[in-house]
Amino acid sequence: MRFQTHMDVALAQATAAAERGEVPVGAVIVWQGDVIAAAGNETRARSDPTAHAEILVIRDACKMLGVERLTGCDLYVTLEPCPMCAAAISNARIARLYYGAADPKSGGVAQGARVFSHPQCHHAPEVYDGINASAAQDMLTRFFSGLRG
Numbered sequence: 001m002r003f004q005t006h007m008d009v010a011l012a013q014a015t016a017a018a019e020r021g022e023v024p025v026g027a028v029i030v031w032q033g034d035v036i037a038a039a040g041n042e043t044r045a046r047s048d049p050t051a052h053a054e055i056l057v058i059r060d061a062c063k064m065l066g067v068e069r070l071t072g073c074d075l076y077v078t079l080e081p082c083p084m085c086a087a088a089i090s091n092a093r094i095a096r097l098y099y100g101a102a103d104p105k106s107g108g109v110a111q112g113a114r115v116f117s118h119p120q121c122h123h124a125p126e127v128y129d130g131i132n133a134s135a136a137q138d139m140l141t142r143f144f145s146g147l148r149g
């Protein structure tokens with residue numbers, strides 16, 4: 001399977017997460033045009049409430065590059081990051097954040113805590129929202145309606 005965009009890789013990670021019974025959110029980190037880390041949510045599998053897709057790819061990318069800051073890296077995630085992940089993205093010095101669906105319930109970028117707009121935020125990435133938003137939203141809607149049904 002050939003992916004068209006980096007967000008497609010993130011969406012594939014979200015699909016894989018749903019198949020594992022995890023909330024379907026996927027993320028990738030791109031460095032110099034290449035995907036160097038890709039993950040979906042693993043909070044259930046790891047029994048770890050911090051195992052959001054964004055946190056996992058930041059950890060993997062830092063390990064791979066042997067650095068503590070991902071200056072020059074881009075992060076793609078299918079859903080608006082929560083405040084925890086937004087803070088991690090800031091600490092990691094991610095250059096650009098691309099996300100899919102808005103998250104009115106738990107998002108912390110365009111709503112809620114608005115972490116990057118906070119005076120204490122030392123680094124804010126460039127933010128591009130709404131990337132393949134309907135695909136990401138449909139996946140979440142299907143997942144949660146399945147849980148209710």
Ligand SMILES: [Zn+2]
Pocket residue numbers: 052054081082083084085086
């Ligand atoms: Zn998060």
